Amino acid sequence: MAEEPESDRQQTGLGGYIRLQRQLADLSLRQLADLTKVSNAYLSQVERGLHQPSLRVLRSIADALNLSADTLLAKAGMTSGRTGRDAAAEAEYTTEAAIRNDPELGPEERETLLRVYRSLRRSPR
Amino acid sequence: MAEEPESDRQQTGLGGYIRLQRQLADLSLRQLADLTKVSNAYLSQVERGLHQPSLRVLRSIADALNLSADTLLAKAGMTSGRTGRDAAAEAEYTTEAAIRNDPELGPEERETLLRVYRSLRRSPR
DNA sequence: CCCGTACGCTTGGTATGCCAATCACTTCGC
């Protein structure tokens, strides 16, 4: 659990990716700022890894650069490559998790089913 | 005294969704706080829509509740969540598979639960 | 030469995320 005593500033992840995409799109910081409604100052800081942008800002950027939000989120360390399939595999472990994730169920149906499941399940001990 | 501004009753679904999932998982705010390393106070505020959580917090919550991060992000308004048919089919299969593989169910309970699930599931009319 | 304009970066302030501490309430066992 040792925290990383990093004095390095290797932020290649999210910020570097954004900067790269911005340059590929041939946009200046101010142009992107104009598109995203985010100040150029903050964009500069985000690109250099000095700040972690909020969801709102991240979405604006993805939108302006025509990137999928998921891509940026992956770079931000959120969805590291695990997609629906992995989630499904994981959900296979517990029936409760599967029921909770099932989009075919409404809130009430979900709750009902969970209750039924719990009553049917072999009681531990 | 009975002054109730009911117009604030619209916490988009992210907060409400988190609260629902937490309750379905049978967790208290403090238990979830312990799992997520996020204070119960802030979780309470997030669930009632008073604050928009950061990526870090959102990820912790998704992790602790065994939810896919994408699901929460969709509720947060990020991803339009358009993988509808695929996700549905996949998840449907997952729930059935989870029930079939659940070691805590005997043969009869298994059959019963499957029947209940199929009757509760939204059928594409 | 100076402007004028473009660039990225820095700075000081405001808004908001987030937490420790505490509240009011309910449910217990004694």
Next chain:
DNA sequence: GCGAAGTGATTGGCATACCAAGCGTACGGG
């Protein structure tokens, strides 16, 4: 009854996301 232990909600304050304004440079063109 009374306290211990559980629940969700509130509050004060520190940390950080975010912006308006400005700095320093580099590029033209009069």
